[in-house]
Amino acid sequence: MTELLAELVHEADKLNPQQMAVGLEAVGKMIHMGLQCASTAHTRMQWAQAKAKAGSGLRGNDGVGVYVQE
Known part of the structure; x- marks a missing residue:
């Protein structure tokens, strides 16, 4: 996505603020999703180690990383 935005900026005679805003929002959403996935994976790894x-x-409640002390 960032490469596409860079191409638009380099090739455009005139920048379209709407296209740039949509592209930057998409990059932000992808970064946010990536951070959520990394955080979830880290939490699950920590639970598995514990x-x-x-x-x-400890026993798994539903197999999704929620554990209760017995």
Whole structure:
């Protein structure tokens, strides 16, 4: 997406503010989504490590990373 925006800027005689705004919003959304995915993966990894360390003292509630102490 950033490459597309760079091409538009380099090739355009006149910049279209709407196209630029939409492109920048898309980049922002993709960055936000990437950060959410990384955060979720990190949390799940931490839970898995805690579960492995505690042995059977933790059990998964629904298999999605929610654990309760037994």
